[in-house]
């Protein structure tokens with residue numbers, strides 16, 4: 001699709017690193033599937049991916065994680 005941010009690039013399937021911060025916790029998800037703009041580098045996630053990211057961040061926060069780097073897995 002055409003990138004809605006820069007309106008020039010085309011997005012391509014790829015994987016990105018997504019850092020999330022909340023309540024003093026920092027968690028970094030690696031290899032998150034995304035559509036990445038070849039022009040500006042903006043990454044777009046499907047709703048299911050975003051929902052899984054937020055859910056896993058909440059689970060980590062509930063487990064007392066303060067900082068973590070993990071590989072993203074949708075089925076976790």
Ligand SMILES: [Zn+2]
Nearest residue numbers: 003006037040
């Ligand atoms: Zn773009």
